[in-house]
Amino acid sequence: MKIYIIEDDKKLRAELVKLLSAYKYDCSFDDDYENIISLALEKQPDLILLDVNLPVFDGYYICREIRKQSDVPIIIVTSRSTDMDELMSMNLGADDFITKPYHSQILLAHISAVLKRCNSQSVAEKVEYRGLTLYPSQSKISYQENETDLTKNEMKILTILINNAGRIVSRSDLMNALWQSDEFVDDNTLTVNVNRLRKRIKEIGAPELITTKRGLGYIL
Structure with missing residues (x-):
């Protein structure tokens, strides 16, 4: 498995490489932070x-830009430890969040x-629903001649709703x-993601698909 490390603390990065290499992970990194997004994508890692x-760019910007182009799993590793930092990370498409300092075995457990989780998710090449076509592996949707990209969370929400079409999903x-978990995530975060998804669907001219069932959830 290939892991790409975006960390500017050279001492910490070296420790990470040593740790991960000992567990047979193939590690790579770059110091060109002007082009770090394209460099990360070129490496085609299994995890970042x-x-x-x-x-140059903070991790939140990098996460958002990578997520626009790739579904590669991303774990935010940072000394920032507020609930807002974790919430922002997840909302931008990160798959996990771990704070520094961390125990090496905890980090390895998160990576594993x-x-x-990501490798066990089978991804269909194409899913169609009422004229709307989803391309999960590319994280985009199309309607007639128009198409737009979705974030990882937007694609997950739409896929779940389509798989449960006709039933309310709480x-x-x-x-x-x-x-x-819903224990540490602000309820408003889901609302933001659903509203963004609705906007994406509207942008390509597709009819409104998602209905809110107040106090219950959403239904197609």
């Missing part, structure tokens, strides 16, 4: 470890869990599917 406090179930 991403710091937040970085030169994310890789297992907010709690959606939050668990997106973040594996």
